Amino acid sequence: MKRLLLFLTACFFGFIVYFDLTTGTLPAMGIVAVEKAKEYPRQTIKEVLPYKQITVKPGDTLLTIVEREEGSLQVAIETVVADFQKLNKGLRPQDMQIGETYKIPVYE
Structure with a gap:
């Protein structure tokens, strides 16, 4: 009886490891980002956020x-x-250089 219980426990842990390596228990960030990208049409920053150079x-x-x-x-x-x-x-704001042109957001 102990051997059967030990065998079933080993099989259960083996399945857990197999499932975690193939499917995973937590969603990967890349997969979530791809799924969200499918839900929303691609927009450029220019369409979403007005700016001045x-x-x-x-x-x-x-x-x-x-x-x-x-x-x-x-x-x-x-x-x-x-x-x-x-x-x-x-680009971080503190890395701006004199004489360079940057896109500055415009708020209405």
Whole structure:
């Protein structure tokens, strides 16, 4: 009886390992992203987020540029930084260079 119980336990653990390696118990991030991409039509950032191309001058920061263009900051600073990074391929605002042109988000 003990041998049968030990054999069934070993088979159960073997099945668990097999199932986890082939199917997995948690969804992979890549699979979830592919499934979500199928649900929604592909949109470009230009369609989703309006922007202006602005050349950086000495003393400019992302926030001063946005405030100069908008008059006052209408959204959270974190949102401005995240939108800037989306528009500029992940570039951090502190890495902006004088004389370079960047896409700055416009908020209405």
